[in-house]
Amino acid sequence: MKKYNISVIPGDGIGKEVMPEALRVLRAVADIHGGLKFEFDSHPWGCEYYLEHNQMMPEDGLSRLENSDAIFLGAVGYPKLVPDHVSLWGLLVKIRRGFEQVINVRPAKQLVGIQSPLVNPRDFDFLVVRENSEGEYSEVGGRIHSGSDEIAIQNAVFTRKGVERAMEYAFKLAEQRQGYVASATKSNGIVHSMPFWDDVFRDVSEKYPDIKSDSFHVDALAAFLVTRPHTFDVIVASNLFGDILTDVGAAIMGSIGIGPAANINLNGKYPSMFEPVHGSAPDIYGQGIANPVGQIWTGKMMLDHLGETELGDKVLEAIEGVLEDGIKTADIGGTSSTTEVTDAIIEKLKSVCKV
Numbered sequence: 001m002k003k004y005n006i007s008v009i010p011g012d013g014i015g016k017e018v019m020p021e022a023l024r025v026l027r028a029v030a031d032i033h034g035g036l037k038f039e040f041d042s043h044p045w046g047c048e049y050y051l052e053h054n055q056m057m058p059e060d061g062l063s064r065l066e067n068s069d070a071i072f073l074g075a076v077g078y079p080k081l082v083p084d085h086v087s088l089w090g091l092l093v094k095i096r097r098g099f100e101q102v103i104n105v106r107p108a109k110q111l112v113g114i115q116s117p118l119v120n121p122r123d124f125d126f127l128v129v130r131e132n133s134e135g136e137y138s139e140v141g142g143r144i145h146s147g148s149d150e151i152a153i154q155n156a157v158f159t160r161k162g163v164e165r166a167m168e169y170a171f172k173l174a175e176q177r178q179g180y181v182a183s184a185t186k187s188n189g190i191v192h193s194m195p196f197w198d199d200v201f202r203d204v205s206e207k208y209p210d211i212k213s214d215s216f217h218v219d220a221l222a223a224f225l226v227t228r229p230h231t232f233d234v235i236v237a238s239n240l241f242g243d244i245l246t247d248v249g250a251a252i253m254g255s256i257g258i259g260p261a262a263n264i265n266l267n268g269k270y271p272s273m274f275e276p277v278h279g280s281a282p283d284i285y286g287q288g289i290a291n292p293v294g295q296i297w298t299g300k301m302m303l304d305h306l307g308e309t310e311l312g313d314k315v316l317e318a319i320e321g322v323l324e325d326g327i328k329t330a331d332i333g334g335t336s337s338t339t340e341v342t343d344a345i346i347e348k349l350k351s352v353c354k355v
């Protein structure tokens with residue numbers, strides 16, 4: 001019996017609603033397979049934990065996660081209770097940085113059974129490689145003075161190592177896909193870090209003569225994801241640009257509640273972390289209507305990462321089958337609840353695994 005130890009952090013808001021559903025799907029996967037088992041170790045960390053303990057996770061939080069095969073996370077943030085920068089940096093970013101999860105891979109593709117908000121989406125299928133360890137997400141800076149003299153300075157940090165490894169990762173992915181990498185820049189407005197980003201992109205692209213490469217200012221690229229998403233294959237972007245582009249990617253699939261993500265540790269020293277693109281959605285929390293597809297598809301990415309790609313593919317097949325049957329949550333035009341969609345996915349999974 002193969003056993004995978006998974007650290008589970010449902011987190012806040014709808015993270016607490018979609019996580020149990022994704023775990024049900026993974027348990028069903030294990031049952032169907034028969035020869036593998038998941039050991040889920042769940043941690044109640046997040047904003048409510050913060051109110052009690054004044055920190056988002058315990059002091060030894062990272063060491064409690066360190067030996068797991070993967071970390072499965074829901075969402076972090078409860079802005080009414082805790083400022084967002086405190087909650088994000090106290091948990092999600094702490095794990096990304098502490099465990100050197102330097103790459104964030106986020107696919108967007110047209111799923112069978114979902115109407116994209118685009119009138120003519122064609123068959124788009126692209127991956128965003130988001131630099132996940134530095135860039136605009138930086139603690140370097142500060143605030144001084146007050147009143148009308150108040151000043152805020154936020155320094156972005158771009159290192160050759162960090163930029164290069166994100167781009168290398170993107171080119172390697174493109175080699176296994178359509179052979180095309182697009183870089184998101186903004187070297188017209190951001191005069192130091194983005195020309196540097198472009199230089200590194202040029203250097204890395206020269207190592208991959210068989211891969212087509214292009215550079216776009218991120219504003220234009222965001223527009224192209226709306227007007228012609230089918231022309232992209234792999235997109236490499238800085239931490240902030242990648243964050244924004246992947247919400248666009250999820251939106252053109254049909255809903256922010258669908259997009260999956262993988263925070264990848266490349267050096268093998270620490271576990272990788274899997275969490276959907278969406279946040280804690282306080283506006284719909286508690287109503288049982290959150291779309292579980294983002295969390296469940298994220299579970300598929302975790303299965304792929306563990307080497308269980310066949311099972312991962314079955315999960316996506318089951319998701320698409322259920323959407324095609326019209327069993328959907330309200331964000332994508334349906335009337336089903338979070339639980340009903342998950343029940344249907346589990347039933348579908350049993351049938352797609354039989355054939």
Ligand SMILES: NC(=O)c1ccc[n+]([C@@H]2O[C@H](COP(=O)([O-])OP(=O)(O)OC[C@H]3O[C@@H](n4cnc5c(N)ncnc54)[C@H](O)[C@@H]3O)[C@@H](O)[C@H]2O)c1
Nearest residue numbers: 075076077078079084256257278279280281284290291331
């Ligand atoms: N990775 C993360 O944990 C993460 C990501 C984004 C935002 N956040 C945090 O989440 C909180 C809310 O942020 P936000 O409102 O900007 O983004 P959000 O992704 O939580 O919500 C944006 C919109 O999308 C909808 N939505 C999101 N997921 C959905 C789902 N699964 N099903 C149906 N609808 C869904 C929400 O109802 C909302 O209208 C903040 O505290 C923010 O910091 C965390």
Ligand SMILES: O=C(O)C[C@@H](O)C(=O)O
Nearest residue numbers: 088092243276277278279
């Ligand atoms: O800014 C972040 O990275 C948090 C969230 O928006 C995400 O996309 O994971």
Ligand SMILES: [K+]
Nearest residue numbers: 074075276278
């Ligand atoms: K999330």
Ligand SMILES: [Mn+2]
Nearest residue numbers: 243244247277
């Ligand atoms: Mn985001």
